[in-house]
Amino acid sequence: MLLNLVAVANTEDPAVLWGFIRRYAPEASPGTHPRLDRLVHHAVRYFRDFVRPAKTYRAPSGEAAAALRDLSDTLAMQAGSTDPEALQAAVYEVGRRHFPDLSGKSKSPDGRPGVSQTWFTTLYGILLGEARGPRFGSFVALYGVEETRALIARALSGALTEEHAAFLASRSAPEAA
Template structure:
């Protein structure tokens, strides 16, 4: 005998009145659905689920679902709960009100491997999701080597070429050059890293595309270059003298601090001045490493381009 359910369209909801229709339909054949708590345990039993992850807020629901699975003659899966994902302010993310990042957002600015790492790294630790999160996890997965224990789980689809570039480097290069045209950026990147980078250019371009997306969505709208005072121009001249003398990252970093101290400006303010002139924003990479990587001539040209 086929179970059926009868229904009436007679209720009122938020000012809308039911049409009065009365009918019935079979329960089976995919025409009905349990409430979600019962549905979860039932799926475990019917589909023979072996492993299930869920958020910390569903621990009690998971306990109930395990009991339902046993009642239906099934075996509850091995399970593990993970901590909450938080927005920039430390509150639980909510897609319904537009808080946090979606998978589509994350993979627009990063690679699937960086998303893998976000999910697999320290699942019992709360994680904040923001645009900076993408940069952090992209850099971390690009620094991994096949010898790292996590590598085979993050790159389970196959190993990647080893390249001397991290994601934040590419974002800084795009910001410094100020263009999103890949052929133009390719010339610049080859100039910085040498012709050997062309051997793995297809992979570099896979990284460059999301870096351009990140620059377009987060940096370009806020990008602006300052109108410099005579004193700021004088400080820039001192910085240009420094990069003409020094080539090592640490010497450049130390020398930049020395310019600030010797001229009565806080190092923080001086670094912000350099970032705003070179990148069009108030923060950026470690100055010494950035200049050493880009080269004095390129830095000199970038400052000349943006200097009034």
């Protein structure tokens, strides 16, 4: 579970992971749970060494950038929500506006048109650097609405791709003697 959390949070900072852990267990801390703290540090190292280098972020352009701006605005209306179903519904609404399933094969439970899988691969590729990812409403519920909006802003500004390129360059640079 910690490996999934660190990969989704996309961080090498144990304090960030502890912030997520405290949302579900407010009494937990590195001092009160030293074994969990060791596991948090192991998860961060695994992420840094194996997961992060394999990520491939895409820069948003055209319709993807417009959809991400719309998603950020839509999520602003959900500020503070931790309801994964409500957040997933918001993600689907944005997807229907920008990436509708034109095949007619997929329908939502209420009979409305479905969403093209392209919407989700767009989200994962741009925001998480992955081809696939967690259910996006659940991701937003765990990561936080404001944090997700900040992630979208970083993607739209080009910061995510720049940060990842700098990370990869630092890994391939020869060690100073």
